[in-house]
Amino acid sequence: MKTVELTKGTNYLNRECTWINFNERVLHEAVVAANPLLEKLNFIAISASNLDEFFMIRIAGIKHLIESGVAHVDIAGMTPLEQFAAIAAMVHAQTARQYAYLEKVSAELEREGVYFAKIGDLTPQERQCLQGYIEDILPVLKPIYADDEKSFPFLPALGLNLVFLVRRRNRGDVRAAVVSIPPETVKRLIPVGSENGRVKFVFVEDAIRTYAAGLFEKREVLECAVFRITRDADLDINDEAEDLLREVEKSLKKRRKGAAVRLEIEKKASRTLCRFLKKALRLHDDDIYMLPGPIDLTAFFAVTSLAGYEHLHYPPFVPQPVRELLPYKGQSLWQIIGSRDIMLHHPYESFDAVDNFICAAAADEQVISIKQTLYRVSRSSVIIDALTAAAKAGKQVIVLMEVKARFDEENNITMARRLEQAGCRVIYGVTGLKTHSKITLVARREGDGIRHYMHLATGNYNGKTARIYTDVGIFTSDSLMGTDGEAFFDLLLGKTHTFAGKKLGAAPFDLRQRIYAAIDEEIVWAKTGKKGHIMAKMNSLLDKAVITKLYKASQAGVKVDLIVRGICVLRPGVPGLSENITVHSIVGRFLEHSRLFYFYHNGAEDIFLSSADWMPRNLNDRIELLVPVEYGPHKERIKHILNLNFADNVKTHVMDGNGMYHYVAANTKDKPVDAQLIFRETALNAAKNVCNR
Structure with missing residues (x-):
């Protein structure tokens, strides 16, 4: 068969459209019959969370390209305007499916005794319980009046808000007021009843709307709508800044103030309110998502692990011991890895083996150094504890902490400072490059000299995600790989500016x-x-x-x-x-x-x-x-x-x-x-x- 030209744009697909198709596959799990009900709900929430990040980074980037006016086409030959139009059509359709699937899953959950109830469906006792909760939170809900876009308040990205049209009683002046719901102090889903195998939740915005008179004592509420803003969250970091930590922290503050890229609002909102918000946020029609159900489906993460409904979850699975280590029970890790490579397959096999490797290195008097790259670490990390203990014990501990790991920057900064305070040498990468490699190099003093033990992997040093991400790693004491490992860390330390491994590629x-x-x-x-x-x-x-x-x-x-x-x-x-x-x-x-x-x-x-x-x-x-x-x-x-x-x-x-x-x-x-x-x-x-x- 005759071959075709390889480099034509028509031989490639648009990146953003293929990502939306990926999220469609995630959302599809919500209608796979074999999946338990609360897991279906979890997939809906995951698909919503994925879209949030997509808008904050990818859509924001395309908007920058459009605004810049730069003549740019993607791998598929599409201009930024063409990409945006294709994306908007696909995401509006996908969002409609999210809510259709949610309606189906919610109906199935009701048959199992899990309700997301309307206020009118509550019993008198449940309404009394809800009213007590609302009276407690009303003092933290402060209306901010906004008569035009100039006086419109800055609202945080992804926060839940209510916009009201109100007027003074017996007078005709109508004003808009915005109430932002603080997630730190206010629950999104309020439990109002749990009996006879049934549990009932009410969305806090429905409750606030019902009892809004307490917010506007001298005004009459004409209309209320719930809305949410997604903002540009891509960081612009100067890699050559003297203090990279401070530079990242500065950029994180800017992220919270990024331009709006999406408005989600209730479908029943009036044109008046929609026009007001559209103008205030400087958005276009395609940026506005009129939604038929609760805004922000990530709220359902709060109930996807609901206790007492184990039959609605996946059967429990506990990661098992690493099978290649099982025959060697009683031997030290150094003996085992010294005799042969060991392979790990997560999450089927436990990440504890990796934690144990680093803990063993920290505690072993013969270990003289531990060098490691960290891209994403959990907030309570055994590895961080072990590294700090090793440094305090006088070992050389060198950690490359990637503080530019997207959406983990704040946690990584906290961990980096903790390591530095313990005496670890923390480095923040090579100028202009993110460090995404997964490597731990342990140097141990043995009878015939220094021997290197390594862990190399496809996944992050994060015990939490290691329970839900599939990854492969190996332990090895291969001498050539050990030499490559030392050369690799020399590169990260700035001792060399290139890398040519005998076995490892970089x-x-x-x-x-x-x-x-x-x-x-x-x-x-x-x-x-x-x-x-x-x-x-x-x-x-x-x-x-x-x-x-x-x-x-x-x-x-x-x-x-x-x-x-x-x-x-x-x-x-x-x-x-x-x-x-x-x-x-x-x-x-x-x-x-x-x-x-x-x-x-x-x-x-x-x-x-x-x-x-x-x-x-x-x-x-x-x-x-x-x-x-x-x-x-x-x-x-x-x-x-x-x-x-x-x-x-x-x-x-x-x-x-x-x-x-x-x-x-x-x-x-x-x-x-x-x-x-x-x-x-x-x-x-x-x-x-x-x-x-």
Whole structure:
């Protein structure tokens, strides 16, 4: 078949539209019959939270491009105005589906005894309970009068607000007043009754509206509407600032004052109120979302873990011990890792093994240094505790804390200061680059000198997300990797300005070139009539140069199987372009986060794990690592992970050449294969088998 030109815009999809399609797959879980009801509600809340971030960052960025007037087209050849129009149409439609699904799930929850009630449906006792709560919070609700856009108050991003039209009794002057609901002191969902297996919640804004007379003693309320503003939250940080922490803190304050990019308001609001808010916030019609239900669906996170309704949740799953460590019970980690590499598969296997590794290093008198990169850490972190203890014990502790990790900046600043106070040396990255790699390097004094022990992974050092994100890591004492690890930290410390690892690849230095070389080798084998096969699992695929390589591989006859959870601008299965490429996406109980790459290489089977997706930012503007997996059993395990993900026909969506996704479970009569469920069962069985020995 004749091949087609590779670089045309029509051979690629728009990034933002493919992200909206990803969020559609998340939202779709709310109508999957097999999912428990409160988990369905959770997926609705997740999809809403995802949209919040999308507007704060991506829509804000497109608006900047439009306002700048710069002639710019994206990878698919679309101008900013064309992108915005396509996005607005898709998001308005998706938002309508969110509320349709919410109505369906709410009705099902009522049959289970969980109610989101209207005030008129409350019993006298429940109304009395609600009135008591409202009387307690009325003193913190202060109306702010705004007669025009100039006097309109600044309202925080994503906060819940009510706008009233009021007038003095017996007089004709009508004024607008805004009441902002402080989330720190006011519950969004108020429990008003719990008996006979039933629990009832009322939205606080409905209660405030009902008892609004207490806010406007001398005025009559003519109309009230609930609304919410989303603001530009992209940070503009000067990497060359002398004090990066202060620079980030300054930018965080600006984030709270960013320009409005979206207005969500009740559908029943009058045109008068909508026009008033639109003008005050300097928005356009496409920026306004008239919603038929409660504003801010992330509010439902508060009830998705409701106690007493365990049958409406996923069956409990406790991450199991790392199966490769189980046979070595009683031996020290140093003995185990010193004899062979150990692989970890989260969340099926517990992140405690990583915590224990760092705690052991902190407590071991033979350990002389611990070096680690931290991108996102939990607020109560065993790792931070261990590192501070190690520093206080006199060990050298060097931590790269990425204070530019989006939406984790404040927590990371707090953790960085805590580490510094304990005596750790904290560094904040390389100028102009985010550090996204996942590496811990421990130097230990042993009989034959200093030996290095490492943890390398696809996921963050965050014990909380490690329970819900799928990731892969390895422990190793490989001497060449240890040497590479020291060279890598020399780079982060500014001792060198480049990196050329013997085994490890690093962006932005040679990681891209290593990917190119691996794809090119498959092309060479395929052109000589040999089998060519690439399997790759990642979060996002956006880099045009890498995609062009994959198109060339497809045209050469290489089979390319991709598992891409989120953004994917490659078009699979297009004749003459990509007919040998497939794209799958799995959305399930756990968030697919691991980056795993397989190249057949005429039977040599080169396999890598990485912190990097195939996106320009990861390959060009971040410090990332590519880690070869060399231990035979681990290569087999990763092949099994990839193959089982491709075999999944329960949680998989398959992409077509137009960028649309098709839910496999709706179209198959084959035996169900749920990869995440099988991995859970594998971990449970491994732990059980060791216990029974």
